[in-house]
Amino acid sequence: MSPRRDQSEIAGSPLLSRRAVLAAGAALPVLAAGTPAAAATAVTVEPSNVQQTILGFGGMNHTVWISDLTAAQRETAFGNGTGQLGFTVLRIPVHEDRNNWSREVATARRASELGAKVIASPWNPPASMTESFSGGKRLRYNAYGAYAQHLNDFTAFMANNGVPLYGISVQNEPDYAQQWTAWTASEIVRFLRENAGTISTRVIAPESFQYRKAMSDPILNDATALANVDIIGAHLYGTPFADLPYPLFQQKGGGKELWMTEVYYPNSTDSADLWPQALDVGEHIHRALVDGRFQTYVWWYIRRSYGPMREDGQISKRGACMAHFAKWVRPGFSRITATANPQPNVYVSAFKSGARIVIVAVNKNTSAADLAFTIRDTGSATAPTWLTSASANLARSTDVTISNGAFTAQLPARSIRTVVVN
Known part of the structure; x- marks a missing residue:
């Protein structure tokens, strides 16, 4: 790119019109393990299905x-x-x-x-x-x-x-x-x-x-x-x-x-x-x-x-x-296959390094999204999570309890969160 990127660049920088071509807080209870599974959309994470190296x-x-x-x-x-x-x-x-x-x-x-x-x-x-x-x-x-x-x-x-x-x-x-x-x-x-x-x-x-x-x-x-x-x-x-x-x-x-x-x-x-x-x-x-x-x-x-x-x-x-x-x-983490778009305006990606798995979920909807995660070939663990929303920035959130690779989560409206499974 060039110095034309916005109208507040330093004096003397040329400005272009390229945009014409473009149209830490307290713990928060955002991931609820008790959401009824029948109401949740399935998300499958496959650690053995490795994609590109990040x-x-x-x-x-x-x-x-x-x-x-x-x-x-x-x-x-x-x-x-x-x-x-x-x-x-x-x-x-x-x-x-x-x-x-x-x-x-x-x-x-x-x-x-x-x-x-x-x-x-x-x-x-x-x-x-x-x-x-x-x-x-x-x-x-x-x-x-x-x-x-x-x-x-x-x-x-x-x-x-x-x-x-x-x-x-x-x-x-x-x-x-x-x-x-x-x-x-x-x-x-x-x-x-x-x-x-x-x-x-x-x-x-x-x-x-x-x-x-x-x-x-x-x-x-x-x-x-x-x-x-x-x-x-x-x-x-x-x-x-x-x-x-x-x-x-x-x-x-x-x-x-x-x-x-x-x-x-x-x-x-x-x-x-x-x-x-x-x-x-x-x-x-x-x-x-x-x-x-x-x-x-x-x-x-x-x-x-x-x-x-x-x-x-x-x-x-x-x-x-x-x-x-x-x-x-x-x-050095590898992206692994996960259900990428389980609901409209909900996006899930997953990554691994050794035994550690990281899941990043984005919910752009105006209502919460209930998701039932299954991480294949994974046992039981307690996983920390972090949340950014209208009222939180990278805030430590409620841990999720994983049982035989499964957990259910209610993701708040208009939020992004990261789950780290060790």
């Missing part, structure tokens, strides 16, 4: 367009204690001006120290490598090698400053390049074929702004280009839910990772504390992981009025919805 949740820091996170805000973003988001991915820009590289170090280094993966995306190559054409600005064809070295130089700079990059992108949103560098799908394939093999960290491409398969299909269909990319990255601005599945990636992307590297949802105009609208974030994450089979979910600016962290450094309602996943579905 690699993390996080957001963007861009210190040229907005101010850096403070030391306290870094802890809130990447720590996993009470009142913290539990993020495990940080995205930073590859500035075309090397004099700005050092600005990204402090937050990236602390995020890395706290265990986060750090990735980087360029908006523009150095000006000396670009040229104008009828579609705007592009990387000169005879500068591809120099550009690959530019990406390597940034990778080395960050490593020398205590930040080992997990991956680096070829280009942020090459198909929405009104005020940054444009690439066609064939140009990205050419760069991957001829130059990406020299890049010293994982390569991310194409980062289409709307998960347009016309940008990524050519990579998957070219064996040489595919061999030189490690992560298929995508943004989900205005992407219809029906376009989230990617059969070609499932067919040809073996050994590659699938990352959602940027979004804000549903908009950048509402306060992130507006409820129940913030609950849309919970559904969006569910759909990205379940329908899209993404391995990461990465927000745009971490700290913003519409982001997971408010400008005062506190977690917002949107942030709480993200944290219901991020705090308990840690890197």
